[in-house]
Amino acid sequence: MLLSISVWKEVRRVSKANLVLRIIAVAIAVAALACIAIPLTCQTGQTVSDKHEAVLLTDGFNADSLKKYLYVPVFTTSSPIKKEYPTAVLLNNLAEVRADHPGITGLHILGYGLDEEEMKVLSGMPVAFHPAPQPTGISSIGWNHNLKAGEVLKVQGRFNDPENKNYLVILKGLNVTLDSVAVKTSGDFELHTTPKTAGNIVYRLIVKSGQDTLENESLPLHIGPVKPLKVLILASSPDFENRFLKNWLSANGYAVHVRTTISKDKYSTEAINAPQIALTGLSATTLQNFDVVVGDQLALQNLNSGESAALKQQVTQKGLGLIVRADSTGKNDSWFQSSFPVYRTSGQTQNSSTLVLSGQTQPTQALRLDPVNIVYKQGTQVLASDIKNRSLISAGMAGAGKVIFSTLNNTYNWMLAGDEQDYTAYWSLLIGKVARQVSVSRSLIVLNELAGFNQQINVEVLSASQPDSVTIAGVKPAFAQSDAVPFLWSGGVWSSKTGWQNVGNTTGSAGDIYVFGDNDWQTVKNCRKIFVTNRYAKENLLNYTNAGQKVHQISRQIPKIWFYLLLLAACTYLWAEAKFSVR
Template sequence: MNWNAIVIIICILITALAVWKEYVRANQSRLVLRLLTTITAVIALACIALPLTYQVDVNKQDKREALLLTEGFSADSVSKYNTEKIFTLNNTISKKIPKAMLIYDLADLKADSTITQIRILGDGLDKEELQRLDHVPVIFRPAAFKQGITAVSWNEHLKAGDEINVAGTYKNSLPGKIKLVLKGLSTGLDSVIIAPGEAVPFNLRNTPKNQGKNVYKLLAITGTDTLENQNIPVQIEPAKPLNVLMLTASPDFESRFLKNWLSESGFAVAVRSAISKDKFNKEFINLDQFPLDHLSASVFGKFDVLIADLSVLKTLNGVEAAALQQEVLQKGLGIVIRADSSLKSNSWLQRDFPSDRLAVKDPAPVSLNIQGKTGNTAKLNAGMVYLANQANTQSLISDEHGHVLAANALAGAGKLVFTPLNNTFSWILGGDKADYSSLWSLLITKAARKVATLESWTIKSVIPTLSNPVELQLESAVAPPLIQIDSTVISPIQNSKLPFQWTVNYWPKTVGWQSVKQNNGALNWFYVYSYDDWKNIRALKKQADTKAYVANNAINSNVTKQIHEKATIAVSKIYFYVLLLMACAFLWLEARFR
């Protein structure tokens, strides 16, 4: 039986019992009045429990518009609209505007069939909230953004030695200049000046010293006033030392400086340099010695990266070449190939990297653009050779004229990095060690053998905020029975189309770092911001989501004549509460004073 039938049956039974009680009581005075009052009380109770509605004829043009007040609205703007239906999801707003009805679910607006459209005042709603409107047309015209950070991003996960890069856009509407400062451990790390009346991009960088979980600060300062003080959470993991094998045609300065830099940076390095035919000079740094005269699959399997001259790779015998190709294609070994004078080759190592030469005989030194590094490097004599742009390769390093000087490409399970640069050591001689480190760190990182991960966590919510839903995504080959976030245990939701993907919805209770892991899994962390953090960015995100909803649910303005419809109106329960109270009060007083 449905709810209506259950309510009616229960009320009939109550009425029968109450009427019988009245007939059998000793005092029969005012019996008819008491029976009518008893029946009235039961009817009022039934009307409270039943969903009573009625229908009226309305014209579509006569339907009313509802106002929805969101954060950032102007109180003066409410009086501009002649409507009795004003709603809000915010408890603070409902206290500020008493006539705004507090609702907890946007589906309540859609349930009222007299509402043709909703006019949203303020910053709007996020994507999840807008889905609850279920395509109800919306009018939305947010106020123009005046002052502050309009966009920001940074690399939240770093390896030791990596550079944090905080980039974004700041709009300065003030008459004076504003200073943006990246701060860590109470120390200014980098800064930039924003001129008055400008909206310009900014970029702040620093190489963190402390490993683990860190929270940097991004400050906007004008004079002695701090306009913004935002948190920049960053996780810095210790760099995993890689095993590097170097094969050089002969001892030279480029190989010598590279070997020294690798050892200083904590890499385990084995170097084999040809002295004469079948005779080699071998060095082992941070690595136990082992036979290196003959290369085999077991030798290549000990290393994550191979750095080799192209001429050396071309002279490997058939067994060594086959072992190398198998290790790259099937097991993911990466190779950094240093090109030499011998550029033309049909080898699988060079097939994706066709080269060309400059037309000039004596090229001038140039600055290089290194992927992931802001600004150009110091001048370097890059030589005559450069690589042609290819659709299946990725440019890593180019000069100021756009010539590609390093690129990488996939090779089965591994990667190949190709570069004609052979005198980067001149940077170290000139004191530009940072440029040297950036270049070789990039080439080695791009080529290094990738370690398979058992699980991967992604925070889908842009800015996880206290007391707001946060969506986390787990990719795991093992089905996680339960997920633990701090002390809370949650059951994940499996993606019906991607069975290795799981979604976790969580409402944070505290600000700061939160731990998350699956049973017997590794411990991961994410940061939860306070309600006051990144307000401008969150407001702009809501505005963008609301504008997208408006564009996809446009109001149909082509109707030129009145359309008669039936509107369903819910009967207010307050009348039945009053009727029930009056009936109960009469029965109590009559019994007391009879």
């Protein structure tokens, strides 16, 4: 219509000069205007590699990276990603890749990747992993989930801080700050506290930058009751070390018996937090009542043959723990010292030094030390050393039990100086390391401690017989016996709710199991996925060396700039022709 009217107007003009050119210019102008209004496309061929591969989108992927994978099938198992990238095919699980798309022989994984269970479904399919940058925050975390009352909670982790900002990691319980540490660069951190309550509790681990909260994570703990240990102190004479130890043990709920030599075959005895028993003659039956015996070297060497034999039998056959305090008068040929040769530096006097205790990151306050140290012997463990890394306390196995040999006889000086923390750490370490172990008929170990909602909780049970009575949240797992370890049983249940899940019919220290929410520990999970997917990709590398070629016909839109230029040229000619023809 527009073309007809324009041509008619040109024909009716009085001047017939350049009529054909004017009609052509009008036709070009109208055609260009129509092409601007209606997009035009053309078909072209593009040669691409026929690799039978696909793309799998996971959380954290960058949409721009998909430009490299035109005409490649795109999958995802995430509904939010499907909404963000509608052309992706939503899978219920990764098994559908092999089942519904058998021609696909390799995957490009974009984003944070997959976890261990998802990787198992791929069954060795070649993979090329294109990871997202590691997120800022806590990248790994660990803590002792199950404690006994009075034990120290240790929270250890690693923080990823690529921008080197200032962050504060805070441990909170019942809305009270229990410990905190400043983080300025990527690295490890550690927090400590001693829980005051028992049962199932949930602390919070919070990461803050100024007033902004980066993370607020759950830290579940099971605090079990402590069966009071029974300790026997054998002293060759009254001294401050035994007096302070007796007071500390009794104040912390231990059942304490003390036998102090007054003269040959004459003793004074004392019982605290426990009924009085006869300690004049130590027999195997008497020693069976105790978990730990603490004695100075002289007192132990002065035991008569019957008492010494009974003590050795209880240690080597029944698992009784023995702590020996060395002294300058004792001999070095006793059965309990055979693994702990002592070196005495002649011509030196006492010197002051801090101690490094096993499992502690900070040294203790200084003590006056005798010029004596224990020579390391294979099969022993150093529990404390001085600033020159000389062994002062060492532990070793003695049959079914353990023996600790210590060169320290003045730890009470810590208490006199008001340093109860070091004193407690020292004696808790020794007693905890050496105490008689209580036999456990059945114990449970949780393998995936960050299990979330609607995920399988994988557990192992140590049991001499099939653990049919073990339940998790009221459900009996189907346990399978290990071929290599007959008393190891593996099983699992699917979590149907978050929070604490009751564990029934076990006698170990596993306690109940905590199921996390979907949004808990996302940074840790994503960093773990990156690690797991990287490892899988290295073992199952996607590497096409003889891929075929395939030509794809594609439609391309013709750029409208050309039509604008034609319209401009045609209109310019018509304007110029009309102006100059009038002249």
